[in-house]
Every structure is written in C-alpha cells, then in structure tokens.
Amino acid sequence: MNLYRGCAHNCAYCDGRAEKYRVDGDFAADIQVKTNAVALLRKELGLEAAQQELFPPARHGGFLLLGGGVGDSYQPAEARCRITREVLELLVAHGIPVHVLTKSSLVLRDAELLERLAVSVGAAVSFSISTADDSLAALLEPGAPLPSARLQALAELRRRGINGGIFLMPVVPFLSDGPEQIERSVAAAARAGAQYVVFGGMTLKQGRQKEHFIGVVGGDDADLAVRIDHLYPGVPAGRPDWGNAAPGYYRRITRAFARAANAHGMPARIPLALCRHLLSAQELSVVSAEHAQVAAEMAAYLR
Numbered sequence: 044m045n046l047y048r049g050c051a052h053n054c055a056y057c058d059g060r061a062e063k064y065r066v067d068g069d070f071a072a073d074i075q076v077k078t079n080a081v082a083l084l085r086k087e088l089g090l091e092a093a094q095q096e097l098f099p100p101a102r103h104g105g106f107l108l109l110g111g112g113v114g115d116s117y118q119p120a121e122a123r124c125r126i127t128r129e130v131l132e133l134l135v136a137h138g139i140p141v142h143v144l145t146k147s148s149l150v151l152r153d154a155e156l157l158e159r160l161a162v163s164v165g166a167a168v169s170f171s172i173s174t175a176d177d178s179l180a181a182l183l184e185p186g187a188p189l190p191s192a193r194l195q196a197l198a199e200l201r202r203r204g205i206n207g208g209i210f211l212m213p214v215v216p217f218l219s220d221g222p223e224q225i226e227r228s229v230a231a232a233a234r235a236g237a238q239y240v241v242f243g244g245m246t247l248k249q250g251r252q253k254e255h256f257i258g259v260v261g262g263d264d265a266d267l268a269v270r271i272d273h274l275y276p277g278v279p280a281g282r283p284d285w286g287n288a289a290p291g292y293y294r295r296i297t298r299a300f301a302r303a304a305n306a307h308g309m310p311a312r313i314p315l316a317l318c319r320h321l322l323s324a325q326e327l328s329v330v331s332a333e334h335a336q337v338a339a340e341m342a343a344y345l346r
C-alpha cells in the first residue's frame with residue numbers, strides 16, 4: 044500500500060518525482076493523504092459486515108506490504124494522520140502478516156502492534172538507506188531521520204523479536220557507491236542485527252527527477268553534475284525511460300556489494316526461513332529460483 048502521495052523525506056534521488064507517476068505540485072511539500080485507505084482495505088479484504096455474511100473472507104496466504112514508491116508510509120504526516128497505524132490495527136485484528144519498508148524511525152511508535160503480528164502471523168520491517176554516513180544523508184535525504192536513527196530503530200525491533208533488515212538502495216553514484224562506503228553500510232547493518240541486505244543502484248529518469256537530483260548534489264560541484272549527466276544519458280525519444288545508468292555501472296557496484304555481503308555473511312535476499320510460510324507452492328518455486336540466481340551471481344562476483 045502507498046498511503047501517501049508526495050514525501051516530506053525529500054530524498055534527492057526519489058524516483059517518485061518522475062513525471063510518469065503524476066504526483067503533482069511540490070513533491071516534498073504537497074502531501075496527499077489517502078484518507079479512505081482503511082475503508083478500501085476493509086472492502087478489498089472482504090471484511091465489511093455485509094460482505095462477511097454473503098462471502099466469508101477467504102485467506103489466500105500472502106502478506107501486505109506497507110511501503111511507498113511515491114511517499115513513505117511513516118513520513119512526518121503519519122505522526123498526525125495515523126493511517127499506517129490504523130492499517131496495522133486492522134491487520135492485527137484479522138491476522139494478516141505485514142512487511143514494512145520505510146526510511147523512518149517513526150515505525151517504533153507501532154512496535155507493539157508489529158510485535159503482536161510477529162508472534163502470530165509474521166511481521167518484518169526493512170529500513171531503506173543509501174549510506175550509513177549521517178552527514179551525507181543529511182544532504183541526500185534532508186527530511187528523513189538520519190541513518191544512525193534508522194539503524195538504532197532496526198536494532199530495537201530486532202531486540203523485540205521482529206524480523207528486519209536493510210534495503211541498501213539506492214547507493215548514490217560518486218557519493219556512496221565506492222567499495223569502502225558499501226562495506227561500511229553493510230557492516231553497520233550487520234551491527235544493527237539485520238537479517239538481510241537487499242542491494243540496488245540508482246535510476247534517474249530524464250525530466251523532473253534528474254533535474255532535481257543534479258540541482259541538489261551538483262549545485263556546488265559542476266564536475267559532479269557533468270559526471271552524473273554522462274552516467275545517465277537517457278534514451279532516444281519514444282523509447283521507455285527506466286532511468287538506467289550506462290552499461291557496466293550496476294555490475295561494478297554489485298561486485299563491491301557481493302564482497303561486503305560475503306565478508307559479513309549477509310544474505311542478499313530476505314531468507315526463505317523468514318517468509319516461506321507466506322508463499323504458495325508456486326510462489327515458493329519462483330522465489331527460490333530467483334534466490335538461487337542471485338546467489339549464483341554473488342558467487343560469480345567473488346571469483
């Protein structure tokens with residue numbers, strides 16, 4: 044579920060700024076709140092009283108992801124609006140597992156609900172970081188709690204028996220994608236008790252996303268602005284723009300990640316032991332195949 048559109052975390056690289064997602068206005072200031080989200084969720088899950096009489100809710104396994112491609116579910120507005128909390132309360136009441144993906148330590152407010160899910164049906168909380176360096180993060184993610192606060196929150200949730208890990212994505216070209224920086228981020232995740240680190244490089248679509256990013260990080264550094272522009276050359280008009288970097292870039296940074304993950308014994312995917320019970324037989328075979336492919340890729344980088 045995306046419960047908000049727009050995000051006051053204001054990450055410089057945020058993909059949600061790209062025109063294709065149609066988030067109008069000032070992305071970091073004009074936050075749209077989906078005030079009917081809980082009612083819609085009840086309906087979709089078949090939890091309305093009238094629906095239950097006619098069609099008792101069927102459980103198909105699976106889980107609900109509280110994420111936010113165009114707005115973090117624990118961004119500052121959530122402290123006041125409490126929609127994410129209401130969703131969690133609904134999940135607790137009806138025994139539905141959850142995976143939260145956030146950049147905010149505000150999730151600790153709901154630790155007790157997450158604990159109840161963890162012991163009954165399952166809960167995991169993943170924190171997204173682009174660097175473990177607080178001063179760099181203050182530039183890249185000016186509206187989000189610092190990475191040190193996110194890592195402390197992860198450690199606290201892990202102490203409370205809730206599964207969790209890190210999405211180290213995106214590492215930021217020329218700023219947090221060096222082998223030493225990636226190693227420091229993986230090491231910090233390991234110290235916080237992460238059970239996995241999922242890794243990814245940055246995409247940058249032409250238009251609003253790229254202009255904003257270069258304006259933030261290249262504002263005082265013309266050379267950096269040019270290097271970023273070259274790394275993300277865009278695609279010819281009429282082709283779909285996924286914002287991919289120039290060939291070879293993702294392989295280079297993934298090699299560095301593979302070494303760091305190997306050094307810290309860190310899985311690059313959420314281990315099946317944590318989520319097997321949520322998957323149908325068919326889903327399990329797809330996920331297992333993907334895990335095997337990633338493990339083979341990681342091993343190849345170490346050779």
Ligand code: SF4
Nearest residue numbers: 050052053054057114
């Ligand atoms: S937290 Fe996520 S949605 Fe919010 S600005 Fe950052 S990248 Fe975008």
